[in-house]
Amino acid sequence: MTTEIAVINRLGVALAADSAVTIPGYGGNDKVFDTGDKLFELSERFPVALMVNGSMDFLGVPWEIIAKEFRCTPPQDAAKITIEQWMERFLEFLSTHPTVIKPDDVRRWQDGLIQEELDDLNEHVRDRIEIIATEDGEQNVHHLLQRLYTEAMTERIEQLVHLTPLKSLDGLVEDDILPTVRSLVGEIGSDLMPFDTNEGQREIFCRLIAQRLLKSLDRFTVTGLVICGFGGKDLFPSLCAVEIDGHVIQRLRYQQSHNVKIERGEKEKGTGTAISFAQTDVIDRLLKGTDSRFIDGARDFIKENVSGSLEQNFSKLKLKIVRSDGGEIAASDMGGLLGDLIASQFESRFVAKLRQEFERKFNETIALMPKQDLIELAEALVSITAIERKASDDAGTVGGPIDVALITRSEGFVWIKRKHHFSAELNPRYMWRRFSKMLGKESDDGET
Template sequence: MTAEIAIMSRTAVVLAADSATTITSWKDGQQEKRYFKGANKLFELSRVGPVGLMIYGSADLHGVPWELPIKAYRESLGQDQYDKLETYPQRFFEFVEKEEKFFSEEAKSTTLFDLVAATLYRLQMRIAHHAGVEQLEDLANKSDEEIDGALQRSEIDIDALPLPLLLRDADIANAYASTAPKLAPMAGSSIFLFMQSSSREFLVTRFLEALAKLAVKEFFLYTDKTGVVVAGYGKEEYFPVLETFDCYGFLGDRLILNRLSPTIMDANCPAVIQPFATTHMIDTFRMGISPDVFNTVNTSTTQAFGELSDKIIAELGTTATLDAAKRAQIIDEVGTAHSDRWHQHVRNQHIFPLSTIVHLLPLPEMAGLAKSLIELESLKERVTRPSESVSGPIDVAVISKHDGFVWIDRKHYFRPELNHRFFNRA
């Protein structure tokens, strides 16, 4: 986990990120987590343009640390600048997708094969379920006709699964075409269902088609996600812009991305405070109330209105009648009106005044606010949980139209005063 924040005014955007990273490993069947405090999550994306990038979530893309393609793209960009900020992340992801030094065709093919192969157990368990057994070993006692029927019912289930919005039918066809020639020859020796009986080989083609379809349709359930935040200015933009993406990695040759709604400052928007990843304490600061308390109050209020209506009807006696649907409608209307009133109070007393204050803050104060909010999130994590998933030095940068990307706080793994040549090279 991590904690990051972007604070935007009409003058500049401040980015801040902690340095904690979590490494998960397995030992004797038990999951072990280790925490380190030196990860780089905030980067300058252009040497000349006022653009910064933050990452959160997974720190690597199929084993390649994000820091490598980010810095390689920065070097390849050189002196080029774009009119719109949105072009920077577009070109960056194109670079990641096409740069074979990081992700060769062979590496992408291996990644796809691993994805499909990891689905073998899940598909075989579906077949076992439809065959009426709980363990894969029990399939050995089933006839070929029973296995055929169980596979057919599994195919119907898989066909009924929706294809996620970011994916295409072509992804399924590509997954099958890429993996079936490798899996088919080894089915009798490596796929448990066919290892049990060679007479089931006539089902291999259908099995592999269902396997590819299931792997693609469940792609988002078993992939690591990285959040990518790009903020700053294009040459033709005078107010800062914030672009956010969810990156799910490669599916064949395609890098699967979900672009979220951008945040664009203008003359009508005074300021924005946007947290990422771990956001509990930052949300509490913005709203004046903890998000979990906020949700609990809403749920409890609805429940209380229902209990109140029960008591009123009970007091009125048997002569009182109220249609259940009408009663639910009244409770919903009253609950919505009640919520709107106190939500408006939260906005008027906390969110709107904070936006006005942030708009007026000088840049050093904006940077200090961003750092303090990350420190607050780190403190909350440290005193309430045994983990250290938000901790370490905090990197802070201010990006403005004419001053560009300026570091306010930046950690180094070396002593700067002993490494003048590093800064001369930079």
């Protein structure tokens, strides 16, 4: 994981990213490296940058390689397009690059998604078996497994069907993907589930995978891509971010997460803001007054205590809840409804108002910040998260050197702080090759 910050106002955008990269290991033993590159200059000519978070590769190709390949072949209309269109061009480049989208790599990714879904099903059924064995001791294991797996798959499909399809797969439906899924599942053979599946059960599983491909990005392999800077005709900076994971039916799987456009006007909404990516809890507490862990905990506390208190006191006082038609409502049911209502109002009214007020004050200040203050704030926000992680039981998923850059319309992309794996003083020939190419001169070894 990581923490990345973009602090943006009318003058420009300051970017900061830590260097920690977590590599999942066997047996739950993850490895953390503190030298990962996550911030890149996306064009040698235009003021545009790319930040990545989450998975550091796509179908086995590191994002660093993809970003630098794109930098060598910028869009032909780069001088005219907006930042949102820069993102579109980058994704088009990714989907059509002959060395990135390889059938074997796509197949491995699809197999991984199927295995993840099988693992989730297995875990869900194991929990249900333990409950049933405790309650009634059902003995017919084969029929029990068939029933539980079928129920679990059906419930999961019902959940996914109601989700909005990924925007990048707009126009695709379940039937478009099922032939590919049937082929993949068919090759698994009899090892699909811990019992002999029939045709109907395999078809339900294929529907589940098809819906998962159309709807869900909830995987470890998801990458956050952030492109920001100045479009060709933009006076003020913009930011566009997507979450991307995999490839299906010749199309990328991604969805937009942020689209920020700075507007003119000293005190208008949208003239300045700070946006955090990946691990956002620490920044949310600072910039929004609270984070999702507090909100979730408070919501659960309200539900549990309102429901429990009402049921306990009604029982103690021997009170009943009677409907207008004379029917009785159980105190536990009424307590549950009341707890849900109060928790919902707590989140929609109190928390929303609190966050709005905190964000408004910060954004008003950010809108007026000079460039140096934008830089300092971006770096400080990443540092705060890293320090908080060191003081907790976290495995060090935020840390290492902080790369910092500033993008303005006049100066373009400028590094403020940057780690590097070699010294410029020790590599004069590299520096000559690099800068002679930029200046159109020929180096002494014949390169231009």
